[in-house]
Amino acid sequence: AQKVTQAQTEISVVEKEDVTLDCVYETRDTTYYLFWYKQPPSGELVFLIRRNSFDEQNEISGRYSWNFQKSTSSFNFTITASQVVDSAVYFCALSEGYNFNKFYFGSGTKLNVKP
Amino acid sequence: DTGVSQNPRHKITKRGQNVTFRCDPISEHNRLYWYRQTLGQGPEFLTYFQNEAQLEKSRLLSDRFSAERPKGSFSTLEIQRTEQGDSAMYLCASSLAAEYSANYGYTFGSGTRLTVV
Numbered sequence: 001a002q003k004v005t006q007a008q009t010e011i012s013v014v015e016k017e018d019v020t021l022d023c024v025y026e027t028r029d030t031t032y033y034l035f036w037y038k039q040p041p042s043g044e045l046v047f048l049i050r051r052n053s054f055d056e057q058n059e060i061s062g063r064y065s066w067n068f069q070k071s072t073s074s075f076n077f078t079i080t081a082s083q084v085v086d087s088a089v090y091f092c093a094l095s096e097g098y099n100f101n102k103f104y105f106g107s108g109t110k111l112n113v114k115p
Numbered sequence: 116d117t118g119v120s121q122n123p124r125h126k127i128t129k130r131g132q133n134v135t136f137r138c139d140p141i142s143e144h145n146r147l148y149w150y151r152q153t154l155g156q157g158p159e160f161l162t163y164f165q166n167e168a169q170l171e172k173s174r175l176l177s178d179r180f181s182a183e184r185p186k187g188s189f190s191t192l193e194i195q196r197t198e199q200g201d202s203a204m205y206l207c208a209s210s211l212a213a214e215y216s217a218n219y220g221y222t223f224g225s226g227t228r229l230t231v232v
Contacts, residue, residue, distance in 0.1 A: 004157070035220045043204060045158070045223040052217065091157050093220075100216035101171050102148070105157030 003027065004094050006106035013082050014114050020078045021109045023092030029053075034068065034075040035093040035103065045091065051075060082113045119224035121207050127230045128197055135193045136227045140209030147190050148221060149182055151175065152204040161205075164190060197231045204228050 005024045013019045025034065036048040049061065051068045058067050067076045079086055089110045093103040120139040128134050140147050145166050150158035161180070163171045166187035176182075179197075184190040194201055205228075208221035 006157075033217060037220070037223075042225055043206075043228075044225040045206065045208075045221075047220040047222070050218070050220055093157075095216070098213055098217070100146075100210065100213050100221075101163050102160040102173075103158075103221070105159070107155070107157050 002106075003104040004092050004106035006092055006109050008109045009107075010110040010112065012112040012114060015084055016081050018078060018080050019082050019111060019113075020076055021090050021092075021111070023075045023077065023106060025073050025075060025092070025094045027094060027096050029096040031097055033095045033100070035095070036066070036075075036077045037091045037093060037105075039089045039091060039108070041088075048090075049077070079111075082111075084113050084115055087111055087113045119207055119209050119222050121205075121224035121227050123227055124225065125228050125230075127232060130199060130231055131196055133193065133195045134197055134229065135191055136205055136207075136229075138190045138192070138207030138209075138224060140189070140207070141222055142188075144209035144211055144222070145187065146210045146212070146216075147184055148208040148210075149190070149192055150206040150208065152206055152226070153202075158206055161192075194229075197229075199231045202229055202231045 032053045035050045037045045039045050063080045065078045089108045091108045092106045122137045147164045149161040152158040162182050164184040179195045182192045204226040206226045208223045210216045210221045
């Protein structure tokens with residue numbers, strides 16, 4: 001079974017619009033961590049944000065914010081006032097337990113921000 | 116420190132040939148990971164080292180694949196008798212202990228794109 005599902009394959013927005021990327025995860029562990037990564041065309045995955053399973057408080061960091069809801073196993077990521085440089089593929093990832101031996105990635109959402 | 120370095124960036128090989136990729140992690144990172152990413156998909160875990168010890172391997176890592184990290188620094192991933200299905204981006208990542216990963220995740224390299232023709 002897929003542990004991380006990103007149902008949105010591709011999203012296109014116009015610059016300055018807000019955009020939300022969806023992520024649904026599945027795990028039986030009570031301790032787990034969720035991450036969002038950005039993959040620009042250069043290929044390198046860049047860490048953006050993370051959340052642990054014990055803290056459901058939603059946060060804002062600059063133009064990024066996230067909404068973590070254990071009741072629906074969702075970890076959605078919002079970019080406010082999108083910019084062309086935000087164009088990339090975004091991946092949601094799950095790490096179970098506290099060992100961080102492996103991450104389970106979703107299939108990614110390609111974001112196109114048009115000027 | 117320039118981050119995680121992977122060489123080569125691109126590799127084209129004929130089916131049946133052997134290939135070897137190299138990963139140089141961030142120098143103080145004791146953990147090193149290999150992932151494989153096929154077109155349109157997210158990265159999939161292959162294997163994980165803590166220092167020189169290979170602690171976990173995915174079932175995706177068939178007998179044709181071998182990874183080493185001889186001195187706990189750089190790592191190599193070798194694929195023997197390549198098949199067209201091996202065509203993918205091979206990503207390396209590194210991190211410190213768990214507390215670091217909890218806050219910062221992994222640091223990834225730019226990957227080696229393998230094309231088997």
